[in-house]
Amino acid sequence: MDFPQRLIDGYSAFADGRLQKEQDRYRELAEEGQQPQIMVIGCCDSRVSPEVIFDARPGELFVVRNVANIIPPYSPDGQAHGVSAALEFGVGALRIKHIVVLGHAHCGGVKAYAQETAPLSPGDFIGKWMQLMAPAVRKLGPMGGAESRENYLARLEQANISNSLDNLMTFPLLAKLIDKGKVTTHGAYFGVASGDLSVLDRATGDFAPIKRK
Numbered sequence: 304m305d306f307p308q309r310l311i312d313g314y315s316a317f318a319d320g321r322l323q324k325e326q327d328r329y330r331e332l333a334e335e336g337q338q339p340q341i342m343v344i345g346c347c348d349s350r351v352s353p354e355v356i357f358d359a360r361p362g363e364l365f366v367v368r369n370v371a372n373i374i375p376p377y378s379p380d381g382q383a384h385g386v387s388a389a390l391e392f393g394v395g396a397l398r399i400k401h402i403v404v405l406g407h408a409h410c411g412g413v414k415a416y417a418q419e420t421a422p423l424s425p426g427d428f429i430g431k432w433m434q435l436m437a438p439a440v441r442k443l444g445p446m447g448g449a450e451s452r453e454n455y456l457a458r459l460e461q462a463n464i465s466n467s468l469d470n471l472m473t474f475p476l477l478a479k480l481i482d483k484g485k486v487t488t489h490g491a492y493f494g495v496a497s498g499d500l501s502v503l504d505r506a507t508g509d510f511a512p513i514k515r516k
């Protein structure tokens with residue numbers, strides 16, 4: 304069997320540990336279906352798992368992850384759109400109450416876009432995908448001047464979160480639910496090294512850290 308040993312070991316630990324505590328909950332969720340209240344749009348980055356960061360139990364978070372936690376704008380063009388499908392299901396079927404865009408420090412996708420890294424393949428899927436954050440770059444302006452590269456990238460990662468939140472409002476159903484207060488949207492930023500979590504204050508546009516006990 305070439306199934307990764309790391310996953311076999313991890314599953315064994317889960318089955319002996321957490322599953323023992325959660326078995327009833329899993330059965331209940333199987334019978335009654337999932338009813339998560341919160342949807343998270345996060346990055347594929349292996350260091351930024353929403354279930355880990357938010358200490359989530361099964362059935363609590365409805366999660367979509369893609370390169371650089373991007374929500375593309377509403378595009379009813381007859382093509383397949385994964386994030387839009389998840390939003391449609393989350394809001395339309397599961398009646399999600401909160402949508403959180405979770406960005407993070409040291410995001411490889413944001414960095415590749417800002418530094419115009421050469422494509423990894425002729426398809427340049429990342430390049431095309433990352434162009435969705437062009438409005439965020441336009442808002443910040445180019446990298447340079449006295450600002451350090453690290454600081455610029457952090458600001459760009461945060462502007463990218465705001466850009467995803469702006470794109471949410473291009474979905475007619477969502478815009479209606481948000482206006483009525485039935486769905487609330489949030490931006491959050493995870494500092495990979497520090498473990499700090501900051502939340503977007505929509506009034507000021509700044510990210511303020513959540514105080515830890």
Ligand SMILES: [Zn+2]
Nearest residue numbers: 346348371410
């Ligand atoms: Zn990332």
